[in-house]
Amino acid sequence: MRPRLLVKKSASDGRNGQTVTDENDIKGEGPAPPGDASGTPPATAPEQSAAPKTPPPATPAAPKPAAPAAPSSPPAAAPKANPLTAPVPSAALDRIREKFSDQVIEVTYYASEVTVKLKQERAEEIWRFLRDDPGLRFDYLSNVTAVHWPERPKPFEVVYHLFSISTRQRLNLKLDCGEGEQPPTASRVWPTANWHEREVFDLFGIRFHGHPDMTRILMTDEWVGHPLRKDYPLEGKPEDHMQLRDVTTAEHVYTYDKSSIKGFGWKKEVEKTGEGRG
Amino acid sequence: MFRTEEMDINMGPQHPSTHGVLRLILNLDGEEIADVRPVIGYLHRGVEKLSEHRTYAMIEPLTDRLDYVAAISENLGYCGAVEKLMGLQIPPRAQSIRVILAELQRIASHLLWLGTHALDLGAMTVFFYTFRERELILDLFEQFCGARLTYNSMRIGGLLEDLPPGWTDRVRHFLTIFPSRQKEYEDLLTVNRIWLGRTQGVGILSREDAVALGTSGPTLRGSGVDYDVRKAQPYSSYDQFDFDVPVGKSGDTYDRYLVRMEEMRQSCRIIRQALDRLPAGEVRAKVPKYIKPPAGEVYHVVESPRGEQGFYIVSKGSEMPYRMRFRAPSFVNLQALPTMCRGRLIADVVAIIGSIDIVLGDVDR
Numbered sequence: 001m002r003p004r005l006l007v008k009k010s011a012s013d014g015r016n017g018q019t020v021t022d023e024n025d026i027k028g029e030g031p032a033p034p035g036d037a038s039g040t041p042p043a044t045a046p047e048q049s050a051a052p053k054t055p056p057p058a059t060p061a062a063p064k065p066a067a068p069a070a071p072s073s074p075p076a077a078a079p080k081a082n083p084l085t086a087p088v089p090s091a092a093l094d095r096i097r098e099k100f101s102d103q104v105i106e107v108t109y110y111a112s113e114v115t116v117k118l119k120q121e122r123a124e125e126i127w128r129f130l131r132d133d134p135g136l137r138f139d140y141l142s143n144v145t146a147v148h149w150p151e152r153p154k155p156f157e158v159v160y161h162l163f164s165i166s167t168r169q170r171l172n173l174k175l176d177c178g179e180g181e182q183p184p185t186a187s188r189v190w191p192t193a194n195w196h197e198r199e200v201f202d203l204f205g206i207r208f209h210g211h212p213d214m215t216r217i218l219m220t221d222e223w224v225g226h227p228l229r230k231d232y233p234l235e236g237k238p239e240d241h242m243q244l245r246d247v248t249t250a251e252h253v254y255t256y257d258k259s260s261i262k263g264f265g266w267k268k269e270v271e272k273t274g275e276g277r278g
Numbered sequence: 279m280f281r282t283e284e285m286d287i288n289m290g291p292q293h294p295s296t297h298g299v300l301r302l303i304l305n306l307d308g309e310e311i312a313d314v315r316p317v318i319g320y321l322h323r324g325v326e327k328l329s330e331h332r333t334y335a336m337i338e339p340l341t342d343r344l345d346y347v348a349a350i351s352e353n354l355g356y357c358g359a360v361e362k363l364m365g366l367q368i369p370p371r372a373q374s375i376r377v378i379l380a381e382l383q384r385i386a387s388h389l390l391w392l393g394t395h396a397l398d399l400g401a402m403t404v405f406f407y408t409f410r411e412r413e414l415i416l417d418l419f420e421q422f423c424g425a426r427l428t429y430n431s432m433r434i435g436g437l438l439e440d441l442p443p444g445w446t447d448r449v450r451h452f453l454t455i456f457p458s459r460q461k462e463y464e465d466l467l468t469v470n471r472i473w474l475g476r477t478q479g480v481g482i483l484s485r486e487d488a489v490a491l492g493t494s495g496p497t498l499r500g501s502g503v504d505y506d507v508r509k510a511q512p513y514s515s516y517d518q519f520d521f522d523v524p525v526g527k528s529g530d531t532y533d534r535y536l537v538r539m540e541e542m543r544q545s546c547r548i549i550r551q552a553l554d555r556l557p558a559g560e561v562r563a564k565v566p567k568y569i570k571p572p573a574g575e576v577y578h579v580v581e582s583p584r585g586e587q588g589f590y591i592v593s594k595g596s597e598m599p600y601r602m603r604f605r606a607p608s609f610v611n612l613q614a615l616p617t618m619c620r621g622r623l624i625a626d627v628v629a630i631i632g633s634i635d636i637v638l639g640d641v642d643r
Binding site: 082083085113139141142143147159161170172190192194196216219227228234 | 319327588600613
């Protein structure tokens with residue numbers, strides 16, 4: 001019936017066990033971040049005694065080894081260390097530090113995720129290294145997006161979420177990007193970045209250097225402004241942000257004109273931005 | 279003198295086989311596809327922007343509207359991301375119920391895909407059959423959470439309520455009848471000569487292209503890549519269940535069909551195990567009334583019926599996320615469409631779109 005189907009039985013891999021222990025760490029501190037810093041050892045103790053009540057006889061395997069593991073770590077690092085931000089080992093990070101030590105700006109850990117902020121200059125070289133290195137093989141670019149921090153000197157962060165299909169590891173990369181700066185495109189390394197970067201351009205206005213097709217993707221070509229910037233309004237009067245460019249001439253914008261007949265019409269104005277299409 | 283020239287034709291945005299408002303600009307050489315340019319965004323609602331102005335609890339209904347034929351997978355992924363951000367531990371009973379819901383949703387979503395995919399290729403009957411069974415699942419969901427499409431079925435920290443009485447028996451009843459019903463579809467299609475002719479060798483996506491283009495889910499596995507988030511990085515309690523990941527060989531439309539058919543069987547297997555070992559206990563962890571995760575950022579992925587559904591949340595420690603990004607599997611999978619279509623005929627485009635199984639609410643967000 002299913003002649004060409006090859007069913008693979010994936011055995012549990014190494015990464016599997018690792019994540020479980022990471023989650024255990026988090027679990028132990030679970031109530032701490034929202035709760036309080038009053039007294040961590042007493043706070044964790046009732047939590048731990050409450051936990052064994054809930055696991056039923058059917059699934060003792062997963063929750064029970066977790067409970068003994070969790071209380072051992074919080075008392076050790078009780079007042080300061082937050083297990084959510086505890087460093088986790090990462091082979092990729094070690095390799096980057098080894099080969100491109102001067103390119104790493106910052107490393108952050110959160111919930112056993114590793115995020116490395118890189119300088120823009122040799123970013124493409126590092127990407128290729130991460131993709132092609134036989135020990136790392138980050139061949140799968142899961143996601144590209146950006147975050148707008150208007151108060152920072154370099155207001156944009158471009159975020160890359162990498163995954164390795166063979167080693168099952170994840171790694172997050174970041175590039176800082178100033179207004180008007182053009183970070184290098186990742187689409188030459190991972191073709192999937194093409195649409196992701198178009199979306200970042202569309203919604204944040206970051207242009208990627210060397211991108212084959214830097215056009216809007218979700219908004220219309222005529223749209224003015226980049227909606228995911230923090231200064232872009234969520235809602236408001238139409239004339240505040242309902243502007244469309246005439247892309248056929250790229251010389252004019254059409255502004256929503258409330259004063260025209262029945263308050264519905266488009267007024268043509270000379271475009272001031274000079275921002276061409278794509 | 280005769281001369282030939284290429285022609286551009288719009289397919290969509292109002293076209294029944296594009297499954298929504300997708301516009302394809304086909305560049306044609308005769309009836310052969312020289313190139314395809316997908317034009318998307320007709321359903322863009324700015325959910326990411328909206329999420330920055332909503333509290334964490336208010337975002338979950340928005341996630342229902344992304345991939346509206348698999349809303350429970352979105353709920354699961356979103357709640358999982360916030361729980362990861364807060365470091366919450368979910369009671370085992372809630373996790374198992376979540377798995378049951380998510381796998382039922384996978385079957386329902388694949389049934390919708392199968393019905394419409396077959397309908398696109400001219401097989402009417404399958405559509406009626408699959409909707410008959412999908413209805414059973416929607417009834418189960420309705421009994422559980424009151425909704426049939428946008429479920430808002432989970433809560434941060436677990437579930438709103440425990441299962442209604444008699445619900446597990448109804449699920450078991452569904453599991454007893456479903457395999458025979460699935461055999462009906464397969465009798466109609468799997469060795470059907472017309473079906474084979476329309477799908478075998480059509481829309482081939484090589485293993486290398488599939489990875490490089492970032493496809494996921496059955497689109498990726500149809501090309502022979504063994505990557506399923508449920509196995510690779512188990513979330514909820516998927517690591518406790520025994521199931522196989524079906525993988526295709528040639529990466530054509532037919533292999534993607536086979537992968538999804540097998541996935542439905544595996545989903546039944548998971549649900550059966552989850553029902554047999556359903557833990558007792560609470561269905562919701564102790565969650566503060568106002569959810570204010572600490573400052574930090576997480577990227578949480580789940581395996582939705584369409585592929586890797588990612589949730590990237592940046593928190594500044596307030597009750598609203600600073601940045602919310604939904605990594606939509608349909609959006610990324612659609613990017614592989616031109617690669618699959620080049621050199622094929624117009625009629626094959628319909629088959630290929632069907633085999634990617636896009637949902638435009640997910641593509642455009």
